Structure formats: structure tokens, C-alpha cells
Amino acid sequence: MTETTKKTGVSRRTLLKGTAGLAGLAAGSGAITGFPYVMSAEPKVLRYLGTAVNEGDDISKQCLKDTGIKIEYITATTDDVTKRVMTQPNSFDVLDTEYFSLKKLVPSGNILALDSKKIKEFDNITPVFTKGETPGGKKIGGQGTAPWKVLYLEGKDSKTFSKTATEFVTLIPTVYNADTLGIRPDIIKRPISSWAELLNPEFKGKASILNIPSIGIMDAAMVVEATGKYKYADKGNMTKEEIDLTMKVMIEAKKAGQFRAFWKDFNESVNLMASGETVIQSMWSPAVTKVRSMGIACTFQPLKEGYRSWASGFCVSKGVSGPKLDWAYEFVNWFLSGYAGAYLNRQGYYSAVLSTAKANMEPYEWAYWMEGKPAEKDIKAPDGSLLEKAGAVRDGGSYEDRMGGVACWNAVMDENDYMVRKWNEFIAA
Amino acid sequence: MDTSEDIVQQPSPDLVRGSETARPVKAARLSPSFISWLQAGPMMLVFLAFFLIPLVFVVIVSFWDYNEYQLLPTFSGRGYTDTFEGCIAQLPDLCTIGRTYVKTLKLCIMVWAITLFIGFWVAYFLAFHVKSKTWQMGLSLLCTIPFWTSNVIRMIAWIPLLGRNGLVNSGLVKSGLINQPLEWLLFSEFSVVLALVHLFTFFMVVPIFNSMVRIDKSLIEAAYDAGATGFQTLVNVIIPLAKPGIVIGSIFVITIVMGDFITIGVMGGQQIASAGKIIETRVNALQFPAAAANAVILLIITFLIITMMSRIVDIKKEL
Numbered sequence: 001m002t003e004t005t006k007k008t009g010v011s012r013r014t015l016l017k018g019t020a021g022l023a024g025l026a027a028g029s030g031a032i033t034g035f036p037y038v039m040s041a042e043p044k045v046l047r048y049l050g051t052a053v054n055e056g057d058d059i060s061k062q063c064l065k066d067t068g069i070k071i072e073y074i075t076a077t078t079d080d081v082t083k084r085v086m087t088q089p090n091s092f093d094v095l096d097t098e099y100f101s102l103k104k105l106v107p108s109g110n111i112l113a114l115d116s117k118k119i120k121e122f123d124n125i126t127p128v129f130t131k132g133e134t135p136g137g138k139k140i141g142g143q144g145t146a147p148w149k150v151l152y153l154e155g156k157d158s159k160t161f162s163k164t165a166t167e168f169v170t171l172i173p174t175v176y177n178a179d180t181l182g183i184r185p186d187i188i189k190r191p192i193s194s195w196a197e198l199l200n201p202e203f204k205g206k207a208s209i210l211n212i213p214s215i216g217i218m219d220a221a222m223v224v225e226a227t228g229k230y231k232y233a234d235k236g237n238m239t240k241e242e243i244d245l246t247m248k249v250m251i252e253a254k255k256a257g258q259f260r261a262f263w264k265d266f267n268e269s270v271n272l273m274a275s276g277e278t279v280i281q282s283m284w285s286p287a288v289t290k291v292r293s294m295g296i297a298c299t300f301q302p303l304k305e306g307y308r309s310w311a312s313g314f315c316v317s318k319g320v321s322g323p324k325l326d327w328a329y330e331f332v333n334w335f336l337s338g339y340a341g342a343y344l345n346r347q348g349y350y351s352a353v354l355s356t357a358k359a360n361m362e363p364y365e366w367a368y369w370m371e372g373k374p375a376e377k378d379i380k381a382p383d384g385s386l387l388e389k390a391g392a393v394r395d396g397g398s399y400e401d402r403m404g405g406v407a408c409w410n411a412v413m414d415e416n417d418y419m420v421r422k423w424n425e426f427i428a429a
Numbered sequence: 430m431d432t433s434e435d436i437v438q439q440p441s442p443d444l445v446r447g448s449e450t451a452r453p454v455k456a457a458r459l460s461p462s463f464i465s466w467l468q469a470g471p472m473m474l475v476f477l478a479f480f481l482i483p484l485v486f487v488v489i490v491s492f493w494d495y496n497e498y499q500l501l502p503t504f505s506g507r508g509y510t511d512t513f514e515g516c517i518a519q520l521p522d523l524c525t526i527g528r529t530y531v532k533t534l535k536l537c538i539m540v541w542a543i544t545l546f547i548g549f550w551v552a553y554f555l556a557f558h559v560k561s562k563t564w565q566m567g568l569s570l571l572c573t574i575p576f577w578t579s580n581v582i583r584m585i586a587w588i589p590l591l592g593r594n595g596l597v598n599s600g601l602v603k604s605g606l607i608n609q610p611l612e613w614l615l616f617s618e619f620s621v622v623l624a625l626v627h628l629f630t631f632f633m634v635v636p637i638f639n640s641m642v643r644i645d646k647s648l649i650e651a652a653y654d655a656g657a658t659g660f661q662t663l664v665n666v667i668i669p670l671a672k673p674g675i676v677i678g679s680i681f682v683i684t685i686v687m688g689d690f691i692t693i694g695v696m697g698g699q700q701i702a703s704a705g706k707i708i709e710t711r712v713n714a715l716q717f718p719a720a721a722a723n724a725v726i727l728l729i730i731t732f733l734i735i736t737m738m739s740r741i742v743d744i745k746k747e748l
Binding site for chain 2: 107254264277425
């Protein structure tokens, strides 16, 4: 189906590292190709390092048209983005990355916080980021690296996260979503309402999780809690004992043959689900849409224990100063001004400034994507391809319901090193 | 090989005489040993810059410490001790690294045996049954077909073929041979071995073929004339003479499979441990010293295997 979803999904957090071929696919699918514009005398160029989520051709074209800034995408997987920031901080200008990697990025001193006073729409950024609640006032689960815990720094060059609001913002939020399990309702044929179902022997050999240790273990923790085996103080920051306990559950499931395969990138998850290899697995929203657009029933199933959420945002390299820094602010301001937000919303992601995105969407689109209402008309992807027929309702419903139902956030644990070792043990089991 | 060395090491009488007489007078004549250094130089430089120096760095970094976001250049054996964590405590059960290597070696031996068997006979066919040079070339090129597709294509292509609802399973079910789709066709050791054999048999074919075409045909005729059966000729003449090719091909296959993590990952559904995968997981978590330590361990083990193999056949002598 839609080129767009493919493009955007291809390597959100896919470490996928291994497959150079896949990186080639991301590139080949158009994410970093095709800038037909002639450079002006003094071109305003920004090198934009990020995963493919926000890196649409349409966004860069529109940006060039509106601001004259030419965006050069450098597309990498989440882990490779982090690696690049650590090892080659001068190879990019603007960085678009996930909040959970801040625990690694900020102490490295390779990124520069942005000044919230220079961000026009900063006060209109959804309270999900600033207060940890939905616009309707629902409290959001804060386990893991919740964005509001790491949004501010104590000072310009500080390496400490501030508990109160300051003008030094680590990442200006751009896109986020609430993830859950994708299921094949046509094969399962009964309601699914709990994370516990992921390890239900009924789906032996037909389940899958992400092959990203830090995210996979959180999905596992959701299962452990759902089965009532244990209650974590913070799923995103487990103690060694908790890691052992979680991994034990996972190893038992693996030995019993519960998992068909672990997936690493967008396309793998789509293939597993569409081919019927798996019927229940952790998934991303656009991947579910893609399976559906192939004519195969697939639901992004809301579960009673809640969602696991993630969020990304912008900062700049420490090497950026002078006019380049001004362009970076101009670009970030443009990004929040509506076009990009509407573009992201139309793919099933969420934009940081809701008001500007709303102004750039048709009322029926807003009603479908954000308010959880049945679609009045056919719902189309940004590239015009059909996503849902009129009458469809978004899985999980409205923004309030979905973001309000978040239980935890993608995270890097204090015991990350131990966890990674345990993950290798899990794979070898 | 032999040609170039022969030229350098056994200069024609003319050249020898020339250099002996001319050298004291004119220093412009290059000594043969200098020429050989010059010939080997570019390769040596590439080897030094892109293999030896990086390798030294890997070994150094493997003894460094690290935290979440940087390498700490202080001596630490943590990369190694963490890797062997539990290896004594868990006895008689194997620890993670032990299990990983047992699995990697098992895959390696299976792939090696199968590629050797297939590769030997393909090479045999090309060398002894295909008479025309053009056909030999053309058929060898056919063997490279697995390299024409990328990993992604293969990954996506195997699912409709071997998957639960794939071509093979639905064929077998429809023909009544099985009632339930075979689960072990995909995301299993079977599929890993299948994919690796599919990919790497070519690395066996080429060196073995190369050894075989250089076998003097009169030797084989002599064997027949002396009354040897086809099997005796094979065992006593062809296999010993093809040994260098067999060993070189084996080294190719074993080193590639020992370090592979992409094919094992994709075809094993990321559920099969391999030495390469441990390194990958560590690198992705930015734990470079631990990854380097694992790389050094892998290197040592692979090196040991190769040393053992070259004990069996003295490649230098055979070339």
C-alpha cells in the first residue's frame, strides 16, 4: 500500500542494524532521495539525522517551499542514530530522536538543548509532554523514561534533568504514539483484552515480540503483571531481581515454543502478521494499517493493562551555532506549525501541537484520527491511498482514550548492561 | 601463484648476470627481492590498514571499561568476565556463552559438511564432465545466483515458500502427505542451514574446482590403466589432489558461518543464538568493550579451527 507508511515505518526503532540491505530498502523506498530543487545562491541546508518516522519527502518539500530551508535526511535506525550522535556529533545539524535515548545522549554532551522561548508554539505543546496528562486532564502512566521526566535541563550546558520547567528543553516533541499488541481477529476468533494473552499457550508458535531488548522486556513485563505474577515498581527501570524474574518467564515461554520469530523492523512485523505466521504480537500502528490495507484483518488491540508509549523530538548537535542555529529554530518552528503535524496524524501517529495540526486537517479526518468517531468519508493516507472505508472507527478510539491509557514508556534501565546480558541468555536458551 | 613467484625467485640467467655485473655500477637496477616486496606491497598496506590496525584497536578496546554513553580508557577485564558470567557456577549446565558457541559450532559443522558434499560434486561435474571452457565458465556463473538477491528479498521470499501457509506446506497438505503444516520448515535450524548452504556452497565450488582442473588428466588415465575402479581413483587420486581446494573452501565457509548473525537471525526468527548475534546485541546497546571482547573470543576460536585444518593440509606446500 502506501509508500508513506512504508517509508515512515521502515525503521522507526528498528535496530535491524544487521541488514545493510534493509538500510538500502529504507533509502530505496524514497526516504532520502529526490530533492529536485535547484540550490539558491546561499542555500539554507540542514542535515537532519533521525529514524524514518518524520522523514517524509512531502515534509521536506513543503518545508523548502515555506521556509527556503533544504532538509537533507540522514536516515538510520534508533540505535544507529544514538551511535552516530556519540561517535560523529559533527555529522548532523538537527537530531530527531526518542526521549529514552536521552539518558545516554545528554551525559555525552554532544547535543545542545533548545531554548523554549524561541519556540513559538511551545506553550501549546500537548500537556502529555509537559505535565504528564492528556488535554482532558487524564493522568498518564509514568513508568519508564516518560518524556516529562527528561524534558528540561537545569541549565544550558547542564547534564542534569530538571524536575521543574526551565527554558532549556532537551527535545522539542514532534511525534509519539501508544503501542499495543496487534492481533489477527479472523484467526483468533475471540475477544482479546489482556497482555497476558501474548504468552497464552493457545497461541503457541504464533506469538512474537520485538527483538529490541529494552522494548521487548517491557512487553514481557506487561505480560507478567497481567498474569498477576508480580507487580513492578517501575517496569522501565527494573532491579536485577526483577530482570531475572521477567527473563525467567520469557525463557520458559521460548522453550515451550511460544514464539514464532522476533521481529526487528517494520516490514518483518507486517510479513509475519500478514502471512499468518503470527496471530498476536507487539506492533506499531502504521504496520497494523499496512496489514489491513492488504485486505487482511488486523486489529491494534487496546488492552486493559494499557499501552506502552514512545515519543521523539528535536534537538541540535553541539557543533551548530550562528545562522545554522537560527535555521534550526526556524525549521523546528515550521515543523510545529501544522503541516507536518497533520501529516503525522494522518498516519496514525500523534503530533505535538494539536491545535495547529487540527487547522491543517479536514474535520472528518480529525474526528476519525483524534476523536475516535466513525469515519464520515473514506480515510486516506497522506499520499492519497485508501486506508479505511467510511464508517470505520480507529482501534483504541480517541486521543484521550489512547494516550490516557498509557501505562509505561520506552526506557533505558539503570541495569541496562545486565539486562542486555540476560537478553543474550534468553536468546541462547 | 606459482607463476609470479617463479618469475621473481628464479630470474632468467640474463637478468641474474645483468644484475650481478651492473649493480655496482648502476644502482638503478632493482633487486629481485625488492620487486617482490613492491608486488606484495599494496596488498600488505591494505591488510595493515584495514585489518591489522583495526584488530589491534579491537583488542585494546576489549580491555577498556564503559558506561552507558562512553568508553572509559582504563584497564578492565569486565568485557571478558561478564561474557563468561556463570560459567563455573552453573556447572554442569552450560552458561550463555557456552551454549551460544555449542549452537554456533553445530550450525557451522552442519553447513560445512553439506556445502562440502554439494560443492565437491558440483566442482567434480564442472571439472571432469563439462569439456568446453565456455560451458565451465557459464555454469560457474550460474552458481553465483544466490548472491544476486539481498537479504531482505531472501527474508521476504522464504516466508511464502517455507511458511506455515507457504508453498511447500500447502503442497504437502494438499497432496495428503501431512495433515498439519510443518512448523520446523521456517524459523528453525533447518531453515538457517538451508539458507547458509544456499548462499555459501559457491565458496566451496570455486576453490575445489580450481584444484580439480589443475589435476593432470593423464594421472587419472594412469589410474584407470593400472586397474583402479572409479571409486579408487576418486579416493586415491582426485581427493588428495583436490585437498588444497577443499581446505580453502572449508576455511571460507567456516569463517563466514562462525561470524554470521544476519542469516541466522533472519532465518532463525532471531531466536537462535550465535556468536555474531551476541556481538551485535552488545554493539547495539553501545557496549563496545563487551562487544570487542566477544569479537576477540570469536576470533581466537575461529583461528584455532583454521589452525587445526591447516595442520591436516599444508596449504603453502600444496599451492
